[in-house]
Amino acid sequence: MIGLHPKNDRLLVIVPAYNEEGAIPGVIREVNAVVPGVPVLVIDDCSGDSTRNLAYSNHAHVLPLPHHLGLGGCVQAGYKLAFELGFDYVIRVDGDGQHDPAGIPVILEKLKESGCQMVIGSRYINGKGEGYTSAARGLGIQLFRAILRPILGKDVTDPTSGFVGVNREALALFSRSFPLEYPEIEALVVLQRKRFHFEEVPCVFRPRRTGRSSITAMKSLRYMVHVLLGVFVNILRIRR
Numbered sequence: 018m019i020g021l022h023p024k025n026d027r028l029l030v031i032v033p034a035y036n037e038e039g040a041i042p043g044v045i046r047e048v049n050a051v052v053p054g055v056p057v058l059v060i061d062d063c064s065g066d067s068t069r070n071l072a073y074s075n076h077a078h079v080l081p082l083p084h085h086l087g088l089g090g091c092v093q094a095g096y097k098l099a100f101e102l103g104f105d106y107v108i109r110v111d112g113d114g115q116h117d118p119a120g121i122p123v124i125l126e127k128l129k130e131s132g133c134q135m136v137i138g139s140r141y142i143n144g145k146g147e148g149y150t151s152a153a154r155g156l157g158i159q160l161f162r163a164i165l166r167p168i169l170g171k172d173v174t175d176p177t178s179g180f181v182g183v184n185r186e187a188l189a190l191f192s193r194s195f196p197l198e199y200p201e202i203e204a205l206v207v208l209q210r211k212r213f214h215f216e217e218v219p220c221v222f223r224p225r226r227t228g229r230s231s232i233t234a235m236k237s238l239r240y241m242v243h244v245l246l247g248v249f250v251n252i253l254r255i256r257r
Contacts, residue, residue: 021078021098025054027105028125031095033088034112035062038071040225041112045075048110051118058098059112062091068112088179089197097192100185108182113225116180120220124182127218134187134213135204137173138180138220161202169209173217176202180220187213 023029030048034041041059048057059072063085072079080094092109099107108124110116120138127136161176179201183191190211196203208215 021056021058022102023104024056025052026125027103028052028055029095029099029102029104029107030055030057030121031092031099031107031109032057032059032072032077032112033062033091033095033109034059034064034068034072035085035088035091036064036066036068037112038064038067040114041068042071042075044110044112044114044118045072045077047118048121049076052121058095060091060095062086062088087197089195089200092200093191093195093197096183096188096195100188100192104188105185106182107188109179111179115222115225117221117223120180120218121182123218123220124180127216128182128184131214131216133216134184134190135208135215136182137175137178137215137217138182139175139178139217140220140222141174142217142219143221165202165205168206173205173215175217176205178220180222 021029030052032041032044032048037044045057045059048055057077058080059068059077060080061069061072061082063082069079069081080098082091082094086094095109096107106125106128108121110118110121116138124136124138127133158175158177162173165173165176181201187208190207190213191204194207196207205215
């Protein structure tokens with residue numbers, strides 16, 4: 018991609034976005050203010066609104082997808098491009114404005130200092146984001162915590178967080194294979210399968226700036242069933 022190449026800390030910030038015209042300009046501006054000089058790549062998942070044009074007009078790099086791939090496919094496209102271009106670190110910030118970009122340097126520092134392959138920004142370490150989680154999702158998070166503890170060999174406080182940083186080892190893995198529909202939890206199990214490591218750091222989450230979440234109670238139930246099946250398949254792969 019023309020003009021997109023590693024600069025400060027060889028870090029790339031990716032912003033997966035689907036119909037986020039109300040939030041995307043503010044997200045880009047905040048990221049640029051927190052980590053000036055670090056390239057921002059908006060991955061437009063075939064939006065039907067002005068997300069793509071607003072990203073361009075706010076001086077972000079844009080990867081326009083030709084078809085709607087969903088979150089996992091969108092994130093994997095960003096990881097694959099970052100790996101091919103030679104970036105060492107990628108931090109994902111969602112396009113709806115819920116992730117406070119002030120957490121980006123915290124995640125990057127932990128990636129460098131710990132040497133682990135993934136760092137998760139958690140809303141539950143300091144408790145500041147708990148009020149922005151629906152009851153259905155909160156119950157799901159509790160369930161996934163309990164299920165993941167024996168698989169991962171350690172606690173994970175915020176397994177559904179999308180505020181995530183990865184290093185080049187994880188990029189190499191995820192550019193080849195990445196959970197497509199509901200990626201966050203399955204990605205942790207994939208890391209465990211490869212004997213990779215993750216850490217969590219406290220980050221602030223906020224309410225959506227515009228629009229409303231597409232996650233209904235029924236979709237939350239479908240999410241839990243789908244992820245549990247994905248986790249089970251990965252457990253079988255670990256044992257093999």
